[in-house]
Amino acid sequence: MKILLVDQIAKVAYKYTYSLANALQEQGVDVHLAIDQKKESENCACNRINLFNTDEKNIGKLKKLCNYLSSLRKIRKMMKGYDVLHTQWIIFSPVDYIFFRRIKKMNKRIVITIHDILPFNKKFYDYYFHKKIYELADEIILQTEENVERFHKMFPENTVQIQMIPHGHFMEYAKEYDRIESRKKLDIAEEKFVYLFFGQIKKVKGVDVLLRAYAEFLRVNPIRRQDTLLIIAGNTWKEDSKKYYDLVEQEHIKDQVKLEIRYIPDDEVDYYYSAADVCVLPYRNVYQSGVLQLTYAHHRVPIVTDINAFTDIVNSEIGFVCKVNDEKALAEAMFCAYNKRFELQKMAEKGYSDIEQRFAWDKIAEKVKDIYTEVTKDVKEN
Secondary structure: OEEEEEEOOHHHHHHHHHHHHHHHHHOOOEEEEEEOOOOOOOOOOOEEEEOOOOOOOOOOHHHHHHHHHHHHHHHHHHHHHOOEEEEOOOOOHHHHHHHHHHHHHOOOEEEEEOOOOOOOOOOOOHHHHHHHHHHHOOEEEEOOHHHHHHHHHHOOOOOOEEEEOOOOOOHHHOOOOOHHHHHHHHOOOOOOEEEEEEOOEOHHHOHHHHHHHHHHHHHHOHHHHOOEEEEEEOOEOOOOOHHHHHHHHHOOOHHHEEEEOOOOOHHHHHHHHHHOOEEEEOOOOOOOOHHHHHHHHOOOEEEEEOOHHHHOOOOOOOOEEEOOOOHHHHHHHHHHHHHOOOOHHHHHHHHHHHHHHHOOHHHHHHHHHHHHHHHHOOOOOO
16 A cells, blocks of 8 residues: 655645654555655655645746646656555645546545645635535545534535544654743843744734734733733735734834744744743634644643634643634733743643643554555455
């Protein structure tokens, strides 16, 4: 049984894909990766094939589409040597639908891990083609029980077998550096209490809510202007970063906010987490969150909104939960975290321990391996 695990955006999502592939290999699964142009092989023990050019800049939409089509054609040829295509993402649903149909005609099995049931920036055609793609799958993996319910409500006629397998932890990707040295490197004052938002910036992540909430926190507690700092670290996704700079100016918090709106390379990520006291995830909606896993992996405590993807994991012993899309509630949670600053280390240690046990990759890989076995049991030898 040979598996081709596809990740078109490995430069962003490699922590999940590499962890799954490594754990599957340890379970004795013959798995190869087809990924984008990510070259670094650290943390990856599997054979990797660099195919996709999904992150190319300034080449135009037509060129990107041609590159994507070329990569899919290569995968279709490669599939002659594989039994299962396990894909992570749907990049351009009309094209992906045609591709999956052709894979199906080759009598190959298709497993889809759904990270986002539908894109948050969905186009008019996405629902139709996602529906058709999901109907072609032999088995579908979703990462929370809530997402299983969402899927059935969105696609009630879909009869494909669905497995709930949670998102694994990111413990092996987290390096902890000295807090003081990290702050020196990032030009952050040693005495500040630091709130960190880390990750891709888009409307659904609620960075605008966070900035207004922090401004509210400072209005109610003006003395905290001297000893707290909010860091926003990450690149914008299909939106203009100017509105965040404008919002900082409008709320008069320029001296209390450090905006690092750019791609943060891997060799800088750990410094940001090591410099932070708490991490803030003010999301309006999310299907699951690798950033939450990364927060606990760095022994940091999160402030999260009360959406199910978070409340399934975070409780008052290992984090702070506030009402979604509520600036005052978030400001109160930030104040609560500050007041409990001497308890944060204990909370972080418990969070790390809970997550490490609950979301172990060996358990996840065992379940995924069972899916491969199930979908290929009726495949005849050529």
